[in-house]
Amino acid sequence: MAFLDTLNDSLTKERGGRHGGKGHEFQRYWALCHLLQIDLQHDDYLILLEFIEDVAVLNSEVTPDQMTLFQLKKKEGSATKWTKTTLAKPPKDGKSILAKLHESKSIAKDETAAISFVSNAPVELKLETGDDSTAFSELSASQIDPKLLAELKTSVAAEIGCDVGEVDFANLKFIRSPLAMDDLESHTMGRVATYLADKFPDHSPRADILCKAVYSELKVKATSTEEAASFADLKRIRGISKTQFSAMVALTLSRKSDSDVIDGFLAGLTQENVPYVQRELIRRAARQFIVEKAGRGNALLSLLQNNVEKLLQQLPDNLVTSWDVANWLVDQISTQNTATDFSILDRNYMIAATLYWMSQ
Template identity: 80%
Template sequence: MAFLDILNDSLTKERGGRHGGKGHEFQRYWALCHLLQVDLEKDEYLLLLEFIEDVAVMNSDIAPDQMELFQLKKKEGSSSKWTKTTLAKPPKEGKSILAKLHDSKSIAKDETVAIAFVSNAPVELKLGSGDDPTGLTEFPASQIDAGLLTDLKSSVAKELGCDVSEIDFGNLKFIRSPLAMDDLENHATGRVSTFLATKFPDYSPRADVLCKAIYSEIKVKATSTEEAASFGDLKRIRGISKQQFSAMVALTLSRKSDSDVIDAFLASLAHEGVSYVQREAIKRAARQFVVEKAGRGSSLLSLLQNQVEKSLQGIPNNLVTSWEVANWIVEQVLAQEKGTDFSILDRNYMIAATLFWMNQ
């Protein structure tokens, strides 16, 4: 059977992460940063969340025939390390980390070109070179001291009840994540900023906006409990392709910052002859609106936005300036007979919000 035909949830050995992974900030932000790296390096790919391992990267979103798997583990404590014991000793329930990695690779052995253990903590395993592995950001299992590697294979073989010759760590690697555990969002935003500067040097888009958009998409994909019966389902439910990611980036590049939107409609008001005093009142209201919009401080805002967007579809032809249109829309919203009472909002605030959505 072709590899593409078996790419569905029947192949996945673990599904607990999709149900209980809502606090897995490290995994999600690492996936975000890895997506940036993959996009810079590959012309075609499909990143999957919670498929076989925490993260899987296929070499195509059409007909993949290779994949890389990444198991992610956060470890508490600044001096914490992963050792032979913590990697190879099975817990009271379940399998050891190395046994799980071996099992994951075995699911599609020929197509799995790399499998990695990723953590914020260093891995302390004796290397054949004598180098200190805790100072490395990445190293393959092939660099582990030969005697220790034999011991690790023997331990996993005993745990799984198979012959040691069946244990293959040939394409296993250990990766230490540089993400700042106490400030994951800001660290990831910095990585997004570097990505944008590298790929789009002539633009100055909002890195924080794109970071939030990617994280939101990853969160949705990682926590979906819908089962995938086919590769098409898998791609739709838990995948992010090159095409999808490029569309997200393009949307960010075309989006104005909040301050740019405010500056633009204030300049229009000045051109239209709106008084300085009135413009300053609108500016203050706009700043308040932006803060509340960002923090979703008022559920009334989404309702107001819906009403404004509906009103925009029926603007009378005799209205010429943005000031006239904004005031007309506010009157329409306030005059509605049913629904939410928007009169509790300051009029300047409503005009500012209306002008923002008109110019966004």
């Protein structure tokens, strides 16, 4: 049977992560950054969430015949390290990290090019060269001291009940993530901005838009509990392909920057003969709105946007200019008898926000 025909959820040895991983921001932000790296290096790929391991990368979205696997674990505390004990000792309930890595590799041994253990914390293992392993951002099992490596293989073999010769760590890697654990979103957004600048130097796309869009998609894929009976199902339910990611990037490139949007609707107000003093009030309010819009969890602005978008579908026929439309919308929202009180927002601020959303 071809490898492609075996790619479905029957391969996955455990599925608890799809339920329990909803708070695993580290895994998702790391997957996002890795997706950027893959896109720069490869013309064809498919990244899968919660398939065999936390992240699986296939070498094609149509006819894959090889994959790499990544198990991700976060450790708290700046001085925390992964050691022989924490890697090889099984917990009270479950298997050790190394045993799980071995089992994941064994599921599709011939097609798994590499399997990696990724963490924010360094790995402290004796190396054959005598170098300090905690100084490495990436190291392979082949660099481990032969005697220690033999001990680790023996430990895994005893744990899972197999012959020690079956334990193959030849393509096992340990990767230390550079992501800032105290601000994963900002650090990742910086990575997205660098990616966009490298790949599209002649554009000024919105890194925040792409970052949030991809993260949201990864979250959906990682938490889906729907079973995949075929490769097509697997790609749809938990995959992001080169084609899909390229479409998301293209949409981002087509979006105007905040400054362009503001300049656009202010130019429109000039053509509509809105007085200069009024336009300047709107300009200042728009700048404040842009700053506050970028803030996290601004529930009031989200509700305001929802109201604007809903009322845009109910505009009366006698409104001609954007200034008339914006004022009508703000009047409607301000007089609505709802549980949400928008009176704390200045009118010019509300008009500026409304013009922004109208111009998107």
